[in-house]
Amino acid sequence: MLTLTCLGAAGTVTGSKHLLDNDGRRILIDCGLFQGLKNLRELNWEPLQAAPSSIDAVVLTHAHLDHSGYLPKLVRDGFKGRIYCTLATRDVAELILMDSAHLNEKDADYANRKGFSKHRPAVPLYGVHDAERAISQLTPVAFGERIALPGGAALTFRHAGHILGAASAEILWNGRRMAFSGDLGRYSDPVLPDPEAIPEADYVVVESTYGNRRHEPTDTTDALGSVIERTVQRGGTVVIPAFAVGRAQSLLYHLWKLRTSGRIAGVPIYLDSPMAINATDLLHAHRADHRLSPEDCASICSIATYTRDVEGSKAITASPYPKVVISASGMATGGRVLHHLKAFAPDSRNTVLFSGFQAAGTRGRAMVQGGNEIRIHGQWIPVRAEVRDLSMLSAHADADELMRWLSRFRRKPSRVFIVHGEDEASESLRVRIDRELGWEATVPRQGQVFQL
Structure with a gap:
């Protein structure tokens, strides 16, 4: 049985982690830090719902901290598999993860020296050594190339815009075709490519950061x-x-x-x-x-x-x-x-x-x-x-651009899962998908399990 569990970015724009489980073989799509509200940040310190040692591979759509920043802790806590990403994402992730590790260590040291932390002593979530180990497990994949993943799955990356190297992920597993948008960029961005269409999918996991807003048309x-x-x-x-x-x-x-x-x-x-x-x-x-x-x-x-x-x-x-x-x-x-x-x-x-x-x-x-x-x-x-x-x-697609990306699927998916958005944004996008496309769409709760 193939299942999907959102371990992050459910009801919030941070902490992206989406777990596919096929009879005990597990692939994690993105592995981000929770940021912002204190109750979200505290989740970074909680044990992951799935034991890191039980995860066979990670698919990383792009390198931003809310998608990659938990990787050093995942590795420290027992993950030993490969982390698949585009070549540019591999290089960008190295910068971001090392910077995050240095800041974690520096902030803990600063808090201890100044005495403003409630913890005695303050300790970092992870350190430089953990980041270096995670970086060593990054495995570059070319855009458009289909590769085999552990457990019989197959992965193809497609351009998402947003930042250098960002990708949407198409995963074929157990007869199911799944599309993960990652973070979608703007159409006609002067620097980055347009988000690339994915031809078809049985299930779609789409971000909704700006699911209830349109960017101003001002130059x-x-x-x-x-x-x-x-x-x-x-x-x-x-x-x-x-x-x-x-x-x-x-x-x-x-x-x-x-x-x-x-x-x-x-x-x-x-x-x-x-x-x-x-x-x-x-x-x-x-x-x-x-x-x-x-x-x-x-x-x-x-x-x-x-x-x-x-x-x-x-x-x-x-x-x-x-x-x-x-x-x-x-x-x-x-x-x-x-x-x-x-x-x-x-x-x-x-x-x-x-x-x-x-x-x-x-x-x-x-x-x-x-x-x-x-x-x-x-x-x-x-x-x-x-x-x-x-x-x-902003580097994020607005509501109209999210709908534009979704409308380019050649056939109706069985279900759309709306993630990476605050409640109002995700619900607004769900209503639009239902009204304009006639597709079944769901806003998952944290930890909710869906059979695919």
Whole structure:
């Protein structure tokens, strides 16, 4: 009997983990960290519903932390199989997992030194050694190539857009054909390919991050330029919390367009994230996975001043001159951007600009919803800066684009499972699928088991 169990991303946009079980042979699709609300983050410390040692393989759709960040803990807790992903995802995941492990260790050490953790001592969820072991188990697969998985399953990756290397996964097992969307990107994105159609499937697992929303039709470059110009005119700095992989590179593209048009000439641009810098370098290594020409890629990547060391980052914070600072993390959950927020958020001349989805319980969501203070490193920081959220900068497909991807299946699937969305977004997409396509669609609960 083949079953599907959602061990994460059920009723939330984080912690993606979907388990296929065929009479005891198990394949896990994605293995992400829970982020945001405390009750979700605490799930990262709970034993996995399926023993890691019982899982035969992991299929990784892309490298973002909410899809890959639990891998080091899975390996530490006994998983010994292969982790199948695209070649670009393999390279990006190495950056993200090592960065996550370093941050886990650093945050635990900082909490112990400053004494603001409730735990004595604070310990990391996992460390660098665990990340290195997980990376050693990553197994690259080419787009469009069908490969055999343990237990008699077969896997094919198809382009999903979203970030470099991102894929949707088509899995054939026990006579059932299953499609996992992963995170779908935008159609006509200037940097990344369109989400690729999967011809047919018996069961579809689709994300719903923006299942109840449409992105504004406003020109992205123009909207970004207006925010920067307004902030610079009042002598302020624009701080952009951005995912180091995907958003940072797309932002560089739009900033390049603005610079070449003469709109932000003379405004310094800083990319203050070692991981984002390394991820930007990967654009050159994986040219088949994006739309940019080698010449444009080189120009875009040279638009910003790259800051790798801590002293350089501190110099950016100390500078009183107008500038644009791109720094991770995208939801302001950690990383160097926290230091910039501590410095720039209290000043009304500045702007904090968000460029992607902000999950519940994150500092990003609090600021977007109008919160006038945020807690960073045990301190409450006032937010007097202008806060803007340009949703059209998001790397996620909106509701119409999700429906466009679904409508390209050649036949009606037996069932659609709607995951990776907050309750309202997932339910809204379920209603649209029922009304517009006439398909049976379900929003799974955490841990719910479905027979396929």
